[in-house]
Amino acid sequence: MEARPALSIQRSGARQLSDLGMSGGLSSSLPALSAHLEETYPKLPDTQQLSAERELRTRPLVHATHAPTNSGVVGHIFSSSSGFSSELHYSSAPPCEKHSRNAPFISQLPTNAAALPLPQSSNSALPQSTISSNYKKENRGSWCTDPGFLECPISSPVQSSQVESSSCCGIMTSEDFSKRNDWQEWADQLITDDEALASNWNELLVDNNVTDLEPKVAYQVAKPCTTMPAQKPQAHQQLPSPSVESPSVVNASSSANNAPAKPRMRWTPELHEAFVEAVNQLGGSEKATPKGVLKIMKVEGLTIYHVKSHLQKYRTARYRPESSEGSSEKKLTPIDDISSLDLKTGAGITEALQLQMEVQKRLHEQLEIQRSLQLQIEENGRYLQMMFEKQKSGLDKLKVYPENPPAPSSHATKESSAKSELEASQMDHANSGTDTINANSMLERSSREMGGEQKANETGDLEKAETCISESTSQPSKRPRIEE
Amino acid sequence: MKFGKRLKQQIQETLPAWRDKFLTYKELKKLVRLISSAPPASLEYGKAEAEFLYLLNNEIDKFNTFFMEKEEDFIIKHKELQQRIKRVIDTWGPNGSRPSEAEYKDEMAKVRKHIVNFHGEMVLLENYSNINYTGLAKILKKYDKRTGGLLRLPFIQKVLQQPFFTTDLVSKLVKECENTIDEVFPAEEEERTKERREAITIEGKGIFRNTVAALLTMQEIRRSSSTYDHFSLPPLNLPDSDLIHSFHLTSPIPIP
Numbered sequence: 001m002e003a004r005p006a007l008s009i010q011r012s013g014a015r016q017l018s019d020l021g022m023s024g025g026l027s028s029s030l031p032a033l034s035a036h037l038e039e040t041y042p043k044l045p046d047t048q049q050l051s052a053e054r055e056l057r058t059r060p061l062v063h064a065t066h067a068p069t070n071s072g073v074v075g076h077i078f079s080s081s082s083g084f085s086s087e088l089h090y091s092s093a094p095p096c097e098k099h100s101r102n103a104p105f106i107s108q109l110p111t112n113a114a115a116l117p118l119p120q121s122s123n124s125a126l127p128q129s130t131i132s133s134n135y136k137k138e139n140r141g142s143w144c145t146d147p148g149f150l151e152c153p154i155s156s157p158v159q160s161s162q163v164e165s166s167s168c169c170g171i172m173t174s175e176d177f178s179k180r181n182d183w184q185e186w187a188d189q190l191i192t193d194d195e196a197l198a199s200n201w202n203e204l205l206v207d208n209n210v211t212d213l214e215p216k217v218a219y220q221v222a223k224p225c226t227t228m229p230a231q232k233p234q235a236h237q238q239l240p241s242p243s244v245e246s247p248s249v250v251n252a253s254s255s256a257n258n259a260p261a262k263p264r265m266r267w268t269p270e271l272h273e274a275f276v277e278a279v280n281q282l283g284g285s286e287k288a289t290p291k292g293v294l295k296i297m298k299v300e301g302l303t304i305y306h307v308k309s310h311l312q313k314y315r316t317a318r319y320r321p322e323s324s325e326g327s328s329e330k331k332l333t334p335i336d337d338i339s340s341l342d343l344k345t346g347a348g349i350t351e352a353l354q355l356q357m358e359v360q361k362r363l364h365e366q367l368e369i370q371r372s373l374q375l376q377i378e379e380n381g382r383y384l385q386m387m388f389e390k391q392k393s394g395l396d397k398l399k400v401y402p403e404n405p406p407a408p409s410s411h412a413t414k415e416s417s418a419k420s421e422l423e424a425s426q427m428d429h430a431n432s433g434t435d436t437i438n439a440n441s442m443l444e445r446s447s448r449e450m451g452g453e454q455k456a457n458e459t460g461d462l463e464k465a466e467t468c469i470s471e472s473t474s475q476p477s478k479r480p481r482i483e484e
Numbered sequence: 485m486k487f488g489k490r491l492k493q494q495i496q497e498t499l500p501a502w503r504d505k506f507l508t509y510k511e512l513k514k515l516v517r518l519i520s521s522a523p524p525a526s527l528e529y530g531k532a533e534a535e536f537l538y539l540l541n542n543e544i545d546k547f548n549t550f551f552m553e554k555e556e557d558f559i560i561k562h563k564e565l566q567q568r569i570k571r572v573i574d575t576w577g578p579n580g581s582r583p584s585e586a587e588y589k590d591e592m593a594k595v596r597k598h599i600v601n602f603h604g605e606m607v608l609l610e611n612y613s614n615i616n617y618t619g620l621a622k623i624l625k626k627y628d629k630r631t632g633g634l635l636r637l638p639f640i641q642k643v644l645q646q647p648f649f650t651t652d653l654v655s656k657l658v659k660e661c662e663n664t665i666d667e668v669f670p671a672e673e674e675e676r677t678k679e680r681r682e683a684i685t686i687e688g689k690g691i692f693r694n695t696v697a698a699l700l701t702m703q704e705i706r707r708s709s710s711t712y713d714h715f716s717l718p719p720l721n722l723p724d725s726d727l728i729h730s731f732h733l734t735s736p737i738p739i740p
Contacts, residue, residue, distance in 0.1 A: 264548070264647075266555070269559055272560060317560045356691075360691075361662060366702060367611055370720075373717055374717065
């Protein structure tokens with residue numbers, strides 16, 4: 001069966017942990033399953049067991065029709081909701097019918113396994129157990145209140161059997177971890193409920209079933225999480241700095257590492273404008289089809305799945321503004337919030353709203369300030385780190401140091417005044433105060449780390465550097481404790 | 485555990501649908517403790533560390549997804565609200581096709597409510613972004629401290645570029661919302677509002693409640709911490725502090 005090689009390639013492409021073992025296990029069941037598939041494909045299952053099997057069946061179909069790497073698709077699409085609906089209907093009764101947001105969240109999980117920055121060593125086998133348990137925890141966390149998959153609080157016994165069977169074919173203990181992970185991730189993807197997608201069922205069925213399933217495979221590929229190969233632990237200080245890249249523009253951009261970029265789409269108002277234009281051209285949100293809209297928009301990197309899910313959101317927003325209010329929660333009125341009688345009167349409503357606005361504006365303001373502070377702090381830290389590293393490499397520049405970079409010395413004088421006005425002006429503190437202090441903290445940290453690894457004379461030079469800087473500032477070089 | 489407590493409070497106070505989207509700070513802390521207690525270069529160490537990193541990445545992914553989803557919703561809603569206002573003005577406004585003061589007032593009242601709640605929700609998303617970032621920064625700092633690693637700096641740089649932290653678009657929408665609101669609200673009411681400030685009890689799980697709670701939490705988090713250093717934020721100085729503190733929040737329904 002051709003599905004098999006495609007399957008194993010896809011799997012190993014998707015995950016850095018090798019799990020080729022599973023493909024062997026699967027292949028035997030494939031022929032039987034695909035035969036079944038033909039008969040029962042369009043029907044909804046009436047038993048949980050059937051649905052479990054169905055879920056498994058769809059997988060082979062997917063792989064059979066799809067070429068392993070589809071990195072040409074896009075940078076970062078994340079429209080899972082429509083893509084999932086075909087599969088959601090295969091499993092008619094999810095064990096825990098909780099969040100409608102689960103579809104998006106859970107679909108990521110299969111790929112997250114690839115994010116694991118494990119050194120390719122013997123470690124890989126063992127951590128898998130904790131990872132998969134953790135992984136399950138994450139997963140379960142969203143659609144079952146209890147972590148741990150066997151403790152999932154499922155009401156009916158029928159459902160609990162579904163969880164077991166679909167989540168790992170009822171075979172937990174003796175199988176490979178890798179195999180279990182695979183079943184689990186497939187099953188997890190499918191065991192979600194999203195009632196909002198019910199309406200799309202027919203549309204999808206008519207449109208292109210196979211192609212619907214197809215690009216889903218693209219979504220399953222590893223997300224763009226590069227893992228620098230961990231330095232082999234002689235010193236145990238492994239330095240895996242997993243980069244958490246995620247492109248945020250419409251254009252397709254695959255990440256630097258070998259795993260294709262995870263599809264995730266970030267909409268902008270301009271893009272939405274173009275979308276609305278296209279929809280209007282096609283006669284309104286009810287008449288417009290994703291294909292049509294996609295064609296008109298002609299945006300590079302945009303796929304039909306993006307459009308589909310966006311269209312759905314759009315429709316909801318237009319025709320049921322009350323239900324989309326407050327993101328599918330109960331209506332949140334300021335009147336309900338404020339129980340003071342005065343404010344409940346007619347004119348009082350406006351006042352209540354204005355009061356609410358006040359608070360909201362305040363929060364927004366503070367958040368902005370806080371955010372820019374945070375950015376600045378990190379910016380400073382990075383700058384100084386850079387400078388310090390340059391200095392480390394060229395130790396003869398040491399003598400010139402006090403005059404060389406203007407930043408520390410010029411800010412030193414501001415520092416004392418900034419300190420006294422600490423409470424009043426947050427920005428001042430961030431700008432002037434942190435620089436020199438950061439320099440000190442950098443030095444302290446580096447001397448800590450270098451002390452262990454490098455020779456004594458270098459450490460001696462470092463101390464010299466420290467005293468140089470402390471001389472150039474008006475403050476003592478020890479880390480200040482800010483008292484309240 | 486101070487931040488952890490604050491975070492937990494915040495999660496409890498937040499909109500119910502958002503509860504599981506926040507940082508699992510406690511879990512990460514446990515892992516850091518595990519790592520630091522395991523003998524270096526041992527199997528446990530490697531395992532715990534791997535799990536830590538795995539969880540971190542997972543969390544970021546979770547934030548990104550949730551954030552972008554909400555952002556998309558906001559973009560759509562923003563446009564819709566603007567169009568709706570236009571429609572109301574064009575239909576029932578003084579120069580509209582069917583001018584009717586009663587209808588106009590009525591519709592505008594509804595619109596106002598929607599806009600204010602919309603604004604609130606966006607601000608809450610900003611808060612969500614920020615508090616998760618803060619949590620990440622803290623946990624990374626703990627990690628570096630406990631394990632002597634150097635994960636924090638490079639990792640936080642990456643975090644800064646993540647979609648969930650680059651909130652410029654939401655910020656812009658918030659500002660636009662504020663402008664719209666100024667146009668849509670009658671101006672004369674302002675003075676009366678300032679008088680009615682005493683003893684306002686805020687119940688329920690509404691957006692208003694959440695924003696008040698968020699502000700208070702922010703203030704608490706930034707109060708003096710035992711490990712205050714140059715990478716920490718200074719204490720929060722809220723101009724309207726007494727107003728905000730005057731809101732009495734009834735205790736939320738505890739999460740089982």
